[in-house]
Amino acid sequence: MDEGPFNLVIVGGGTAGWMCAAACAAKLDRSRFRVRLIESEEIGTVGVGEATLPQMKDFNDFLGLDEVEFMQATQASFKLGIEFVNWGRQGDRYVHPFGTFGRPIGEADFFSYWVRGRNAGVAAPLSGYCFPIVAALQNRFMLPNGDPNDVRNAFAYAYHLDAFLYARYLRGWAEARGIERVEGRIVDVARDANSGNIAAVALASGTSVAGDMFVDCSGFRSLLLGGTLGVDLDDWSKWLPCDSAAAVPSVRSTDFTPYTRSTRRKAGWQWRIPLQHRTGNGYVYARKDISDDEAAATLLANLDGEALAEPRVLRFKAGKRDQAWAHNVVGMGLAGGFLEPLESTSIYLVQMAIMHMLTLLPSRDGIDPALPAEFNRVMDVEYDRIRDFLILHYIANDADAPLWEQVTTMNVPDTLAGKIDRFRQRAFVQAYRDGLFGPPSWQAVFVGQGIVPHAADRLADTLPDDLLADRLGNLAATIALGAKSAPSHADFVASYCPAPAP
Numbered sequence: 033m034d035e036g037p038f039n040l041v042i043v044g045g046g047t048a049g050w051m052c053a054a055a056c057a058a059k060l061d062r063s064r065f066r067v068r069l070i071e072s073e074e075i076g077t078v079g080v081g082e083a084t085l086p087q088m089k090d091f092n093d094f095l096g097l098d099e100v101e102f103m104q105a106t107q108a109s110f111k112l113g114i115e116f117v118n119w120g121r122q123g124d125r126y127v128h129p130f131g132t133f134g135r136p137i138g139e140a141d142f143f144s145y146w147v148r149g150r151n152a153g154v155a156a157p158l159s160g161y162c163f164p165i166v167a168a169l170q171n172r173f174m175l176p177n178g179d180p181n182d183v184r185n186a187f188a189y190a191y192h193l194d195a196f197l198y199a200r201y202l203r204g205w206a207e208a209r210g211i212e213r214v215e216g217r218i219v220d221v222a223r224d225a226n227s228g229n230i231a232a233v234a235l236a237s238g239t240s241v242a243g244d245m246f247v248d249c250s251g252f253r254s255l256l257l258g259g260t261l262g263v264d265l266d267d268w269s270k271w272l273p274c275d276s277a278a279a280v281p282s283v284r285s286t287d288f289t290p291y292t293r294s295t296r297r298k299a300g301w302q303w304r305i306p307l308q309h310r311t312g313n314g315y316v317y318a319r320k321d322i323s324d325d326e327a328a329a330t331l332l333a334n335l336d337g338e339a340l341a342e343p344r345v346l347r348f349k350a351g352k353r354d355q356a357w358a359h360n361v362v363g364m365g366l367a368g369g370f371l372e373p374l375e376s377t378s379i380y381l382v383q384m385a386i387m388h389m390l391t392l393l394p395s396r397d398g399i400d401p402a403l404p405a406e407f408n409r410v411m412d413v414e415y416d417r418i419r420d421f422l423i424l425h426y427i428a429n430d431a432d433a434p435l436w437e438q439v440t441t442m443n444v445p446d447t448l449a450g451k452i453d454r455f456r457q458r459a460f461v462q463a464y465r466d467g468l469f470g471p472p473s474w475q476a477v478f479v480g481q482g483i484v485p486h487a488a489d490r491l492a493d494t495l496p497d498d499l500l501a502d503r504l505g506n507l508a509a510t511i512a513l514g515a516k517s518a519p520s521h522a523d524f525v526a527s528y529c530p531a532p533a534p
């Protein structure tokens with residue numbers, strides 16, 4: 033058995049590369065693992081990616097980062113969910129929150145009692161039973177208070193952040209803990225003649241970096257996984273036809289929302305993400321339905337502050353690599369796949385890939401096929417579930433432009449079709465063991481898109497109507513009162529984690 037340290041080489045220093053490096057720095061036994069990260073300043077990073085999911089806090093806690101220091105370093109603000117504007121019909125608004133609806137009333141899920149109350153005309157809109165939605169729409173924020181009986185504890189939160197600053201912050205953190213950074217452009221890749229594994233990568237400087245295992249974080253290029261190993265992209269553009277984005281930062285507006293906003297537009301949708309030092313904006317669109325110039329003009333015409341740069345256009349294709357781990361290469365970040373940022377899932381997917389990779393890391397003796405098989409299984413589950421959830425946003429709308437006609441008439445994956453049927457029949461949403469999203473997320477988007485169940489779980493039938501009306505009324509009042517006790521998001525950030533002027 034070879035006793036030397038296991039050589040792990042991370043290719044790419046964007047958000048994915050430095051998240052992976054930081055996790056290795058935090059958790060791998062340094063006497064057994066040597067970890068190097070190669071990146072090229074000449075090539076740079078994708079430089080977008082500002083909205084996250086609550087799991088990012090778990091990742092930062094896993095590393096042991098200080099929340100205030102991290103938020104200051106990344107110009108971060110808080111995020112309680114995503115507001116969808118005009119997504120069903122023009123004028124519609126709903127929020128997908130990072131929290132639950134209601135609280136236990138009886139044996140059935142709260143949502144089923146709400147469906148009953150709605151059908152009986154005694155329930156307020158669903159949003160009124162969700163503390164993070166009520167607080168967010170008043171631009172208020174507080175940390176969960178830890179009391180399981182308090183409605184002000186029934187949520188999680190995520191961050192809006194500058195992903196470039198996050199990568200830079202993690203770089204300093206990881207280098208201080210022994211990760212070796214190698215600057216240079218990879219120009220060649222050497223493979224082992226017997227196994228087909230990657231043996232080493234060669235830099236333009238002539239340096240060669242050998243490794244036992246490579247983590248491909250090279251962005252859309254997918255240098256090793258897609259390039260050298262030829263692992264194909266499973267193309268999902270038939271369901272998710274947007275293939276471009278124009279992105280532009282603008283001056284921070286007075287409307288400092290603790291939520292991301294996504295507004296449906298003619299050929300896609302526009303994001304708005306408030307950070308401490310600026311607002312991030314972008315128009316995600318299908319190139320077949322709008323020109324780059326028109327998309328950029330639409331974006332600029334719909335900012336709520338002065339643009340700080342010219343719009344930058346990015347191209348992509350929805351899908352994931354057929355295998356995220358092939359030979360001795362694990363792909364993560366954009367190198368492993370991409371799903372449009374409608375539900376802020378890319379950084380989450382990086383996090384999942386890192387966690388599963390650390391659990392399944394082989395020894396120097398060789399890679400048992402059981403390890404990549406399990407990694408690929410769980411990453412497929414993660415991607416498939418997010419894909420279905422994204423498609424759900426597209427399929428029910430007033431079809432007022434070619435893109436929107438196309439997506440309302442397309443065949444959806446069977447997994448999603450079954451989910452919609454079960455929801456329509458009995459308000460049923462299965463809770464997954466692995467992967468995103470939980471029942472409250474599905475309930476929010478179903479109802480927000482105008483897909484409402486005919487009937488609820490039968491277990492909710494037993495509560496008498498007057499008692500049901502009473503419980504629903506009390507709960508909405510308690511949540512409204514609780515939200516009023518929270519400070520404004522702007523005040524909370526200014527006192528908790530004020531970032532220095534950039």
Ligand SMILES: Cc1cc2nc3c(=O)[nH]c(=O)nc-3n(C[C@H](O)[C@H](O)[C@H](O)COP(=O)(O)OP(=O)(O)OC[C@H]3O[C@@H](n4cnc5c(N)ncnc54)[C@H](O)[C@@H]3O)c2cc1C
Pocket residue numbers: 043044045046047048049070071072073075076077078079080081082083084195216217218219249250251252253255277279314346348364365366367373376377378379380
């Ligand atoms: C329009 C858009 C909006 C997005 N919004 C969000 C969002 O709101 N939330 C979210 O979670 N995610 C979002 N993402 C995704 C997010 O930006 C990425 O997942 C994240 O930044 C990770 O990128 P990456 O590190 O994989 O790739 P990159 O940032 O592209 O980094 C690639 C790295 O590889 C290096 N490299 C490449 N080739 C070579 C070579 N030959 N030699 C040496 N080095 C090389 C580069 O120098 C760079 O360091 C968005 C993406 C896009 C396109």
